């Protein structure tokens with residue numbers, strides 16, 4: 001497997017990461033996951049903008065962005081993935097620092113790692129829907145930063161998988177925030193409702209696309225806080241992310257949604273979303 005690390009495309013076996021990389025010791029880094037639909041990286045500019053914004057928020061001064069897009073395509077080609085649905089993972093860490101100290105030296109050289117991986121569409125989940133759980137959101141107060149510090153996400157996701165669930169939706173102080181890897185939205189009387197952007201959720205690229213699609217399709221939408229106590233009124237619940245695209249929830253915390261049948265708003269959003277990457281490909 002060919003990967004990119006600090007300026008070079010290398011065989012994975014030849015990558016040497018220091019144990020003093022601050023992402024390794026402190027989770028002191030940020031990342032992006034981008035979809036490759038043959039032959040394009042979908043919404044590349046939006047992911048790049050969010051990466052830059054995450055870096056700024058934690059004051060990592062990485063500037064060598066010019067090469068990133070060409071590296072992505074080169075990795076796809078070198079790993080023979082041109083015709084395969086794939087994902088790219090980009091991680092930028094604050095850099096190596098010895099001895100280990102919580103505070104950082106402001107002159108560190110950030111490290112960048114990029115890899116690509118074959119990642120088929122979750123066809124069954126998107127078509128038939130998924131079961132999800134509910135848990136309290138115990139994360140820090142800067143969930144708008146796409147940081148590699150993901151322990152609460154890891155633990156919740158692990159519990160989900162153990163319980164045969166696809167995802168956990170979190171709530172904080174009685175309000176819905178997001179999933180461990182997804183944004184979430186709800187449909188009531190043909191209106192789409194999603195939590196507003198704030199420090200409590202990631203500004204998802206898919207969320208942004210779906211809101212634009214609502215405008216295009218004439219689906220009313222509101223960004224507002226959603227109370228836990230409201231959950232039983234919704235006709236549809238959707239998970240949104242780069243890899244999940246638009247995935248219907250058919251069971252939430254043991255409660256059946258819409259008779260376990262993906263709803264009509266879900267289906268129209270899915271087909272419009274697919275048109276976007278199919279058109280871009282032509």
Ligand code: PDD
Pocket residue numbers: 033178179180181182183202203204205206207240241242243
């Ligand atoms: N996850 N919220 C969280 C906590 C996420 O980790 C993600 C993405 C999203 C959706 O964002 P987007 O639409 O930009 O993919 C929301 C990525 C895919 C991951 O870590 O796997």
